[in-house]
Amino acid sequence: MGIYEKGFERPSPIQEESIPIALTGSDILARAKNGTGKTAAFCIPALEKIDPEKNAIQVVILVPTRELALQTSQVCKELGKYLNIExxxxxxxxxxxxxxxxxxxxxxxxxxxxGRILDLTKKGICMLNECSMLIMDEADKLLAPEFQPSVEQLIRYLPASRQLLLFSATFPVTVKDFKQKYLPRPYVINLMDELTLKGITQYYAFVEERQKVHCLNTLFSKLSSYESFTFFSLHLFTRGIDIQAVNVVINFDFPKTAETYLHRLNTGKLTQLFGLNSYVGRSGRFGHLGLAVNLITYEDRFNMYRIEQELGTEIKTIPPQIDLAEYCQ
Structure with missing residues (x-):
């Protein structure tokens, strides 16, 4: 009834993959971006496994921010409206x-x-000896230096048979190390390839900062499209931009993290992007072709290499001529 009243008609891909596996008690390492229904993907099995007759904390959901904690708890309350779960x-x-x-x-x-949950646990107020499920949302952030020690200490208070569910948009080295230590045989779900870089050719142009505008003008003169277009500077917009008819994106300022890189190319959050007649994420997602060009300075080179490693992708040197077939059909 809670799911029905929430308006869910059918499971999203991440829900369809995660829920049955979570209900079996298996550990899960899931890679999925925001906006794909991942909150319900772990809230539904968590609620389903709770015994409301037992007066004990049975599920802990760790998140990196208060805002996300409030949002997640609200989803749990709505989905569990008829379950008498506190x-x-x-x-x-x-x-x-x-x-x-x-x-x-x-x-x-x-x-x-x-930090707060660990503090309460150390004080003997928050009892986790009957907590059978620990969920980590945005695990890449939770395993950053400011959180990871607290997370690892919390795990020591859980029963040995506890179930761990990790959800993350990216799998940096910290997540991989944590997996080897605490999730030796997890069920791995990776929905990022289909949703992000598939069908997108990625290039970089090595430039000095002062050369960027000139390079941008050169790209305009070389890139072709099916129709004339108006150029918009989109670097001030952060959300809700959805340009359906374009197939080329130029990353004027290269991001510092893999997550930001993915979001820029795939979610319509075109922070510091200049869009030419295209929206790469949409085109890649639905089987069309797309092109991404990154303007890379000397300071960006390490970030680019790390992002390639974390996403398992390749950003190639831009050729003298870009084949029209790479971004037009």
């Missing part, structure tokens, strides 16, 4: 006393940030 949020920057008082009441599912 959901609590606990994050840093709020009253510790209020959290302590709340934990004297029944709590079945706890969503929050690692």
């Amino acid at each position: 959901v609590m949020v606990s994050t840093g920057g709020t009253s510790l006393k209020d959290d302590i008082m709340r934990l004297y009441q029944p709590v079945h599912l706890l969503a929050g940030t690692p």
Whole structure:
């Protein structure tokens, strides 16, 4: 009933893959971007496995920010509306006393940030000895230096038979190291290839910062399209931009992280992008061709190499002439 009232008619790909496996008790390492339904992909099996008759925390959902904790707990409350499951949020920057008082009441599912939950656990207020499932959303951020020690300490308070579910848009080295230590045989789900870089040819042009505008003008003169277009500078827009009829994107300022690189090419968040008659992510996703050109300075070279490694992709040197067939059909 909760799923029905939430308006879900059929599972998204990440939900279809994750939910049955999570219900078996297997660990999961899932790679999926925001906006694909991943929150429900772990909330639904978490709620399903909770016994509301047992007065104990049975599921912990770790997230990197208070905003995400509130959002996730709200989804849990809505989906579990008819299950009599008690959901609590606990994050840093709020009253510790209020959290302590709340934990004297029944709590079945706890969503929050690692530092605050660890603090309550060390104080003996948050009891995790019957917590059978730990979920880490945006695991790449949770395994950054500011969070990872707290995460690893929290795991020590869980039963040996605990189930770990990790969801992340990117798999940096920290996630891989964590997997080897805590998830020796996880069920791996990777939906990023189909949703992101498939069908997109990626090039880089090595330039000095002062040469960027000249390089951009040169690209304009060389790239062809089926129809005339108006050029828009989109670097001030951060969300909601969806240009359906374009097939070329020029990354004027190269991003520092793999996640940002993926989002720029695939979610319509065209931060610091200049769009020419195309929206690469849409075209790649639905089987059309797309082209991405990155303007790389000397300072960008290490970021580019790291992003190639993390995404398992190749950004090639731009050739003197770009074949029209690479981005037009």
